Amino acid sequence: MTDEQTLKASLKEIGDLKAALDEHAIVAITDPQGRITYVNDKFCAISKYAREELIGQDHRIINSGHHPKEFIRDLWRTIGRGGVWKGEIKNRAKDGSFYWVDTTIVPFLNEQGKPRQYVAIRADITARKLAEEGLRTSTKEVLDLKAALDEHAIVAITDARGKITYVNDKFCAISKYTRAELLGQDHRIINSAFHPKEFFRDLWTTIAHGRVWKGEIKNRAKDGSFYWVDTTIVPFLNEQGKPRQYVAIRADITARKQAEEAVHRMNAELERRVVERTAQLESANRELEAFSYSVSHDLRAPLRAVDGFSQAVIEDFGPQLPEEGRRLLQTIRHSAQRMGALIDDLLSFSRLNRQELSKRSVNTNALVRAVLQELGAPWPDRQVQVRVAELPPNLGDPALLKQVWINLLANALKYTRKRDTALIEIGCESRPEGPVYFVRDNGTGFDMKYAGKLFGVFQRLHRMEDYEGTGVGLATVQRIIHRHGGRIWAEAAVDGGATFFFTLEKEATNHA
């Protein structure tokens, strides 16, 4: 092969190499002063400058301002001495966007050993740099999150077998163990023995299947004290879908649990006391019942004897007795019978307290009509005017409310007995506290200074020979009204009639 042929072959080879290089790399050539003398297409493409805009310029045209002066100075010193420089440079394209190039600058020297020109070969590493930057940013974010989490929560990580591989400061603080004591252990080190085996079996079954477990756990610290943690355990899986590690995040809920336990204890104590009081009350009630039972049996028998034998004397020896003797025996009988009536009234009064209320809606209009019938309306042998207004229904025990109306209306009839015309008015006033029922009469009334005695058991404001009675009626009425959550009071004047007012439990008022 001739020299010329050899030269041609070499040139061809160089041309091929250059073509290949241009395909692959960003290439520029500058003169010793740094002025651009050549750029390939890739250089134009990445810098977004046209070749004409680049030729004759130096590289400051694409300077991004990212690198410090020393960086550039170091570059020039290296290549000025004829050394090859390699590095990563951030450049600025014509449109202001940035790109990164992995750069190799090779100086070519003249005969004097001075750089004749520099050939810079670059590779676009923008994508890699962005990824690196992204990674740095996300790593930073993750670290920030971790710092925040560590501030807030008790964190531990265990491996797939449950061995502790990481604990944060808060974990150490609450468990009172050092990190060294915890790492490599499993969670049995803080087991309080409070939870049954099934509790932890369920926990492990859940997380071993890759599911999140949430719950409240009572743990035992190194010093033997207990603490409660609200716990979330998140399993992280490997490529095979098997748990690789578990991250447990906990919050200290000891204070809340203690408060709950205190409430629980107080409730239990309260319940115990209620049971105790109920038992006491039941026992008192039983005693009262035994007492009434005995009264009802044993007190009546001698009275029957007093009455019976007085009558026997009258029957058998009446003719031999003077008139006064027979009269005295009748007085004895009358007293025995009156005491019998007192005992009966007292017993039914005491029964009022033991009897359960069975509340229903009560049609007051119908109830009052029935009671008036029962009391003998329209009283053909007397002049009685009864005015009944519209009465709202209410909620109550019908049998007991009937007793209220019977007593009040019987009283009204009794104490108007001496009037030529008895006037009895039954009505209802609407007041803020609800309906107020009333019974008004024009009877003998009473002195208001004795109003306080009106509802006492065996209290009477009239003499027996004027108006008969045992003094239990109004006491019974008041007891029934009170048991219904209501109130009773009276307004009266001597010889000026009386009005009895009563309310019933408020909630009953809107019940139709």
Place this chain on the structure above:
Amino acid sequence: MPDGQIINLLLVEDNPQDLMLAQRALRKAGLDHRTHVARDGVEALDFVFCNGPFAGRNVAAELRVILLDLKLPKIDGLEVLRRIKEDARTRIIPVVVLTSSREQRDVAEAYRLGINSYIVKPVNYELYAEAVRDLGLYWLRLNQPPKVEE
């Protein structure tokens, strides 16, 4: 009790005064000679079941009614009632409770055990005498007893 005398009414009463008053009322009604008195629960059961002093008597024969007080010594009235009503031989004998108690639980329990009537003894003697007389006349004269299977 003389031999062979027919007893139609058993009066179970422990209180001597109540007993005297009841007997007085029965006497006035002409029913006293057909009456036997038991003073406590044990005596009442002995008579009804022909035990002890009454071993010769025929169970359930001729007894048309038992007037039973509830508060009795030894065995109380409700227990006497329960034993009478448990036994097939005596279950058919009408029992009337005659007591001072108007306690609802006594009334309810007595009816549950199968009494025929429940009378509260009035304090007023005339009413008491009337009650005893009416009961005697009703159960001994008016009421048709079942035929006793021996």
